Amino acid sequence: xxxxxxxxxxxxxxxAIIEAATDLIExxxxxxxxxxxIAAAAEIGTRTFFSYFATKEEVLFxxxxxxxxxxxxxxxxxEPHDRPVDVLLAALGGLGAAGADMVGRxxxxxxxxxxxxxxxxxxxxxxxLEAQExxxxxxxxxxxxxLDEVTAGALVGxxxxxITGALQALLRDGEGEPDGAEPLDPDAMRARLERAIAVALAxxxxxxxxxxxxxxxxxxxxxxxxxxxxxENRTSTL
Numbered sequence: 001x002x003x004x005x006x007x008x009x010x011x012x013x014x015x016a017i018i019e020a021a022t023d024l025i026e027x028x029x030x031x032x033x034x035x036x037x038i039a040a041a042a043e044i045g046t047r048t049f050f051s052y053f054a055t056k057e058e059v060l061f062x063x064x065x066x067x068x069x070x071x072x073x074x075x076x077x078x079e080p081h082d083r084p085v086d087v088l089l090a091a092l093g094g095l096g097a098a099g100a101d102m103v104g105r106x107x108x109x110x111x112x113x114x115x116x117x118x119x120x121x122x123x124x125x126x127x128x129l130e131a132q133e134x135x136x137x138x139x140x141x142x143x144x145x146x147l148d149e150v151t152a153g154a155l156v157g158x159x160x161x162x163i164t165g166a167l168q169a170l171l172r173d174g175e176g177e178p179d180g181a182e183p184l185d186p187d188a189m190r191a192r193l194e195r196a197i198a199v200a201l202a203x204x205x206x207x208x209x210x211x212x213x214x215x216x217x218x219x220x221x222x223x224x225x226x227x228x229x230x231x232e233n234r235t236s237t238l
Contacts, residue, residue: 014052014062016042021059022106030117057123060110063102068131075138084143084152085204088159091135092201102167103189111168128164132156159201166196 003011020041024033035056039049053059074091082090113120132153140152147155170192 010052013042013044013048017044017049017052018059018062018106021056022109025113026105026109030113030120055123057120060106060113060120061123061127062106064127064131068134071131071135072138075135075142078142084139084147084155087139087142088155089201089204092159092163092197103170103193107167111172128160132160135160159204162200163197166200167193170196 017038021033021038024037024041028037033056035049036046038056038059039046042049071088071091075087078087110120110124114124115121136149136152136156139156140147140149143152170189
């Protein structure tokens with residue numbers, strides 16, 4: 001559905017705030033940049049800033065809420081035959097197609113500040129834990145016969161940990177470009193992220209493929225040894 005004029009205007013304002021914050025923090029440092037500075041650079045008032053972001057730290061995590069919601073939507077839209085791993089692969093495996101929040105300047109800045117600024121590190125850890133708890137709770141509710149609080153938390157933590165590790169390594173690699181070298185463009189970074197996520201999630205994809213193969217082979221074997229004539233059995237496996 002097409003966005004309204006008001007929605008497009010809000011998106012432009014939000015993008016302007018994020019860009020202004022990234023520019024100012026890169027140039028002046030995190031502590032020296034105030035909300036008033038960001039608002040002025042984005043040509044808005046501070047009251048308008050707070051209608052988009054609750055704190056200065058929050059500007060550094062502009063896409064996290066949307067990613068959590070996509071994961072929750074994937075769990076809600078699961079098919080009857082989907083298992084918990086299938087749902088998480090669908091929910092988290094597509095992060096490589098995400099926007100600049102995952103692979104652009106803001107992402108690289110966020111990683112750098114997470115290592116050096118306690119307030120940002122705390123915000124990052126809080127957001128990650130809250131996201132894992134929300135996704136694990138939804139997964140547990142979707143599969144009450146298979147998962148309890150501990151197993152759901154462990155499964156979601158394993159997935160998100162693998163992706164977080166891949167993303168951090170990718171962004172650190174980007175920081176190591178020689179001085180004067182052209183930074184990787186967002187499309188190239190996104191392609192590398194997709195490959196990194198594919199590698200991180202490969203063990204679960206392999207397990208899923210193996211289970212699918214066993215199920216298919218089991219079905220064929222059942223058809224071959226089941227009751228009735230040979231022709232009937234062969235027809236049932238087509």
